[in-house]
Amino acid sequence: MEIAITVAAIIFVIIVGMFLIHRLNAQHDERIGAFRYSDALPRISRRNRKSPRTTAPKGSPADATRRERRDGSR
Template identity: 55%
Template sequence: METIITVAVIILMIVAGMALIHLLNAQHDERIAAFPHSEALRGSGRRSCPNRQPTEPTELPVTTHHEHHTGGRR
């Protein structure tokens, strides 16, 4: 009897997960249909303004392989 309840709970959780995924996919499809040519989101890898100059990269200290594994210099 305990095994039947466990299997039933697992099946119900799978069905609930499938329903949730279906609902989220439907909402996503509606958003895509409503805004098919919207601007790219910030940080998606595409630049919003072609004339804007990139910011200067920050320089990170270079560590050796040995320093990385030992936690750096002490």
């Protein structure tokens, strides 16, 4: 009899925990839905980074390898 009560109590605690987690996730989803990520913060501007970007060489990688061998550099 004691084992059945213990098992029932454990199952009840698990169900209550699942319900609480479900409610917390729903509240979290509502907060995320209400928050606007695209708005910039006032008085904070984004700096433009003017660093040079590396560009890939034109042509296939095999062409670059052929050019290196032709120039004599390995």
